[in-house]
């Protein structure tokens with residue numbers, strides 16, 4: 039477990055207030071886009087910003103509960119696991135998120 | 150706190166549907182125990198006939214496997230009927246001696262076949278037709294014996310007869326009356342049916358009253374009142390069903406023809422619900438699945454302590470599941486006083502259709518030989534749609550109205566399994582049929598979720614409904630009133646009424662007042678609610694950008710690669726060299742990949758990244774452009790022709806009229822996108838007759854059109870009226886838009902809306918009622934004062950900056 043933890047490269051992406059409630063912002067790094075979501079309970083999640091269906095930008099979807107609906111064809115993805123809601127299939131890669139005070143840190147290594 | 154205990158007596162279709170509905174609402178509220186008299190888990194009883202005829206196996210018709218019960222922590226006792234309810238101690242006792250206490254009890258004991266009390270009815274070889282055991286017995290008999298008699302020429306009897314014949318028996322159907330299926334068919338249709346079944350080798354004895362069944366140790370013959378007899382090795386009685394209410398009666402619950410329940414499915418004991426074929430609701434007992442499923446929804450609503458579901462009875466429809474015979478019947482098919490009938494007969498082709506109409510509404514239908522429009526007729530009946538406008542063409546069906554989309558002319562039953570049904574998502578008929586049977590699907594929504602058929606443009610909905618009906622043998626389409634989404638049981642109209650009547654001005658208020666099931670709704674309800682709120686209370690509601698689809702949030706059109714397109718507004722489609730230069734400059738500066746003239750006479754700049762949007766908007770707004778709203782459920786464009794200014798045929802200045810209309814209406818949010826056009830003469834070069842609001846110039850003024858649509862389902866407009874002055878055109882246009890904004894459901898285009906409410910209604914509101922029209926127009930203008938703020942200018946100046954900038958750009 040600790041070996042895995044050691045591999046995380048945490049990036050401080052700023053205060054939680056910079057992400058709109060029930061919305062998302064995009065974190066760009068080395069050409070990879072990561073969508074960082076904030077829900078109504080102020081939980082923060084990070085997913086690869088590519089829908090497993092046809093690559094839609096998940097950051098642009100409507101957020102509710104722990105779910106985001108892809109803006110292109112409405113696949114609903116679980117924010118915590120990246121898994122599409124049954125009966126749909128597919129999974130978006132997730133990234134670990136840590137909240138430190140009011141700062142949000144995102145790991146650059148996919149879970 | 151220990152969970153409450155819920156016990157279900159009757160492991161059948163209605164009872165288990167209730168449990169499934171309940172689990173969706175409240176998965177953890179109860180400890181659930183289920184008792185079933187049959188030795189099987191819950192199966193799809195209506196598919197017994199295909200099992201009998203050999204077209205399906207028992208395994209194929211299972212709905213809930215034992216593993217499913219385990220997964221949901223439901224205790225299941227099969228083959229063990231409940232024999233006693235102790236209502237004081239609140240305990241049920243089973244035949245095998247189990248005693249299970251309950252806090253809530255559901256009785257869903259179904260019904261049993263009525264056996265005519267004639268001498269010999271108890272002989273071996275005489276049976277009813279109700280469950281897997283009956284089907285097993287019939288199949289076993291067919292292996293060893295040859296002659297079968299089915300007593301009863303109704304739905305069930307005919308299916309049994311057909312199945313037995315498929316198993317190789319010689320079958321005689323005995324019917325008391327002179328006409329088959331008299332509860333669903335009128336005489337002409339029944340005669341066609343009988344002729345076609347005779348052709349398949351079934352024999353009929355009509356107006357025959359059974360006197361006795363005779364045999365030595367086993368049935369050998371059936372004897373009739375008139376002294377004649379037929380030989381028989383098997384007699385199936387299918388003369389009707391009786392609600393299974395003995396258990397309830399013994400427990401002292403009030404029963405009449407069935408267990409009496411109120412609109413919440415509660416019996417006279419407040420801890421005991423009853424649903425399904427065993428109940429009597431408002432004097433009515435049902436024998437089909439669709440109404441039972443509506444009851445299940447209501448019962449689950451109360452068990453989940455939501456407490457607002459009401460069951461108010463059902464209209465039912467039937468389809469006979471005999472392969473190769475197309476028959477559909479629904480509602481009051483008999484007609485009667487104050488009803489009119491429309492008839493079509495083609496005995497040569499074996500086609501008969503009858504529609505019954507009352508007060509401009511369809512109230513009943515019998516179709517024989519060509520049932521392609523059954524689902525559509527049934528929908529018209531349930532919606533109570535005004536059909537005066539389509540009356541003449543009604544009988545020829547939906548395809549004839551140009552309303553069925555590109556798949557509508559194909560008859561689902563005639564399609565082969567590899568034919569494509571849904572052209573958007575590439576789904577074939579075979580896939581849909583397999584999903585319906587393998588996954589136990591009953592509703593259009595189920596099919597959409599599992600196969601994606603009908604989930605995009607929706608034009609194949611009619612076909613998918615037909616396939617559902619053909620596969621399951623009845624119309625399962627969702628109950629009359631569809632809930633807005635999974636977060637609520639309220640319909641669009643109910644939610645809207647609550648927002649208006651209870652003066653709800655924020656989404657939180659709506660969630661609270663209407664007891665939404667998810668604290669922040671979902672992607673289906675939030676955009677709808679946001680629209681209803683801003684359209685109802687424009688002065689008091691703040692637009693919620695997180696509840697808008699990305700296009701409306703970013704004020705640009707998202708494309709399949711995640712880039713955006715931008716369309717500046719060009720009023721009436723009339724531009725100038727200066728405007729074109731500004732657009733060209735912006736296109737070059739931001740490296741626009743494609744510049745395209747749109748179908749609505751505008752210029753589309755494609756391939757911009759989100760970060761570029763505020764910058765290009767700044768350049769465009771500096772040059773005097775506002776957003777074209779090409780992305781919104783809003784006024785899109787007003788297309789015009791050159792009109793009397795230039796055209797040798799033009800009779801009015803259509804270009805100026807278009808510019809004025811667009812200046813009046815731009816920026817307004819509508820339930821769905823809204824397109825307009827103005828033509829300068831009846832040649833109609835601007836194609837105004839396929840627009841939501843179309844204007845065609847005539848010598849004496851203007852002809853106004855509404856409810857047109859291009860796209861997948863082409864619909865030509867209805868003429869609203871003629872007016873004389875441009876001022877009137879504007880007033881009627883604003884008033885029409887306002888009724889549509891106030892009363893249509895979110896995502897309902899004007900075409901289906903006008904069809905639903907009837908053009909007569911629209912005329913009444915917009916044309917006949919002058920005071921009302923002026924009031925509508927006034928409300929429209931008031932809301933436009935707030936709506937006509939250019940979203941691009943605001944964002945170019947820095948509004949919502951977080952939307953357009955990445956959070957953090959880091960490399961390395």
Ligand SMILES: Cc1cc2nc3c(=O)[nH]c(=O)nc-3n(C[C@H](O)[C@H](O)[C@H](O)COP(=O)(O)OP(=O)(O)OC[C@H]3O[C@@H](n4cnc5c(N)ncnc54)[C@H](O)[C@@H]3O)c2cc1C
Nearest residue numbers: 159161162163186194195230231259425426437438622623
């Ligand atoms: C052959 C056939 C074809 C049909 N075709 C169609 C069709 O095409 N379209 C349509 O809409 N409908 C059709 N129906 C009718 C439909 O199947 C019924 O309306 C529906 O199954 C009724 O559901 P229910 O839950 O009320 O009763 P059931 O499904 O009968 O369930 C009741 C269950 O309760 C059990 N039970 C009874 N008493 C007790 C007790 N004391 N303890 C424990 N368990 C008990 C019974 O054994 C049974 O399993 C058909 C029916 C049959 C028999």
Ligand code: HEM
Nearest residue numbers: 722750788789790791792795796797798832833834835836
């Ligand atoms: C009797 C038949 C018709 C006649 C005589 C006619 C004549 C004309 C004329 C004279 C113009 C003006 C050309 C100009 O801009 O200088 C025109 C434009 C046009 N016509 Fe027709 N037309 C007819 C039918 C149609 C039909 C049926 C359509 C399409 C459904 C159509 C589509 C158009 C379009 C799109 C334009 C361009 C309008 C614009 O300038 O924006 N026309 N037509």
Ligand code: SF4
Nearest residue numbers: 790796799829830834
């Ligand atoms: S609609 Fe009439 S006025 Fe307009 S361009 Fe066509 S012919 Fe000319």
Ligand code: FES
Nearest residue numbers: 089092094108111
């Ligand atoms: S790309 Fe996400 S649903 Fe199609």
